[in-house]
Amino acid sequence: MANNYIIGLFKDEEVLINAVKNIRAEGIKIYDVLTPFPVHGLDNAMGLKESRLHITGFVYGFAGTAIALGFMSWVFTSDWPMIYGGKPYFTFPAFIPIVFEFTVLLSGIGMTLTFLLRSGLYPGRIREKLDDRITDDTFCIVFNKDNKLNAEQEIKINSILKESGAFEIKEKNLKRHY
Amino acid sequence: MKAESIIRAPLIEGTKDYHKITEDICRPIEAKPSRSWLISITLSAILMCWGFFALGWTVWYGIGVWGLNKTVGWGWDITNFVWWIGIGHAGTLISAILLLFRQKWRTAVNRAAEAMTIFAVICAGLFPIFHMGRVWLMFFTLPYPNSRGPLWVNFNSPLLWDVFAISTYFTISLLFWYTGLIPDVASVRDRAKSKIAKVAYNIMSFGWTGSAKHWQRHESLSLVLAGLSTPLVLSVHTIVSFDFATSVVPGWHTTIFPPYFVAGAIFSGFAMVLTLMIITRKVLNLKEYITIGHIESMNKIIVLTGSIVGCAYLTELFTAWYSQSIYEQYAFMNRAMGPYWWSYWGMMTCNVISPQLFWFPKLRRNVAFTFFMTIVINIGMWFERFVIIVTSIHRDYIPSSWALYSPTWVEISIYAGTIGLFFTAFLLFAKTLPVIAMAEVKAILKTSGEAQKSAYAASHAHADIQSHGHGAYQPTKP
16 A cells, blocks of 8 residues: 655644644644654644553553462462461561562553554564654654545645645655555 | 743753754764773773673682671672662652652753663672572572472562562663653664664664654653652662561661661662763763753752761661660671771761762852762762671671671672673663653753743843842853
8 A cells, every 4th residue: 555645844843733723623634743752732732532551551550469469379378378487378468569569560561562562663663754854853744645635635735734834845655654 | 832930040051952952962872982982881891891700700619709608698799789779779760750740850861860770770680699609590589380399489588579679670660761762762763874773773763753642652651650660669679678677687677777778779879870970961062961950959869868868877876775775786886886897987977977068059069079979979878788788797696606707809800890881881871872861851942941941031021020130040151
């Protein structure tokens, strides 16, 4: 599949947010916005839903708590009960440190892997680049031409981008997804 | 744009824009290695190799080549372990706790501090691992299904908690550091000229594009990892202190240990961060990003944590007297006046008395003085661990088993080797990866850049500010 995009490049994040708002007001679908650093207020302007990543963090963490507590309780009460220092088999307070560490460990690893997986990031991923300056000082609004854009809308996109302060507007035809 | 008080000094000095920040921070990576870098890395690599040789010697001949004896079973090894772990704590404090407190100045130092954490934890981990003697059996510390029953590890033991705490701490620090690094590696990738650099940075950047959705997830991940790391970093040194506090050795058996160890860890860690940052900002020419203001902020944390440590020392002394336990009292008398009196007074001078000089703003803002002090504090905190470990156990309950301990060349070489390892790793990091979190610095440029702040001040210079004009920020060149 061909990947044909129209991109508008900006030099300032406030101009960018304004442009995003103008475009969305016209009812045109923005495919993506690429920025060199996290721009606050951009997700709202784009209408992005809140990330659910932190919920997965809780789920992994809870799994860690359950596994660590369940495992240690099983070992010390049923699999190999042993008396340490005349204390009961089920020494809950002594389990807390490992339960906590394991909760944090699973939550951290799980969330990071989910983040990488959901964002399609892995070592050595090869992408064609839209513009080298995006990771430096340039903000970029991307429109996907394959995504039901008609000629009329394309003209409109061009004019709104220009009016909103894009310093460069171009079409990019890439062999694979950027 | 959210404006920041114009009275507050800028965090990024000079006239910068986004492109200038990328240029400044990528320059050391892209330039040819300097002579000073080559000399430093050669020296530290030699030191590191010498340390590895001593480790090999230990494995070949056994732990008997160390100076440990039946009374002093923990010597330089555990001293160094606690010292290195403590140093690591500052990185997590800067990157996680200061993130939760929304301290903007952390952006310039967090990347290097986190890298320092990772290298310090690697150095720390070597000591207990090699202290096990038969290192190839170190997997015995893990609860895996084995053919001996299965006989599980003792989950009630603080030493096992340490295994979990240190490995979790290392893993989470590594993830936190690397996910933060991904966008900045992408910046380096997009500037790379040579083919090798392009391929290498492409692999390391994981194909980062800077998509708004990815940034949103990235921010969410950073925040939760910071939230997880904050109790984690406190738990790690708490658990390290449990190694001592849960014993019945006079001088170790105290409930004050966890907060006292955590404060000491942050104290020594900030000293090491400052040692590294003062060199880095000079050698890599990053003085406009790591400003005197940054150094002063870190010195304030040093004076706070140093004072907590001082209070803890005095509380220990008071409690020993108040407890009326002759063993406890003797342990502290012996620390101050026994055969290791020099380490006790070295600790007191370096950790309690000298950091109090940072109450003077002139000294806090003096780079040369700060550098000298960071070395003093690092030495002092090493003495602290030596005092706690060796002076507490060398005279135990039975006078017939009292003994003295001094390290052999092997222990000294291993310690020197870890310092070599630490600096080799840090120098490699400084040459290949951005030492300052570019994306984060760019995100605070508009509120905290010097040029941006004075432009804002000029455009808002109405009667209200002018009437209180003495407080307004005046851009000056130092």
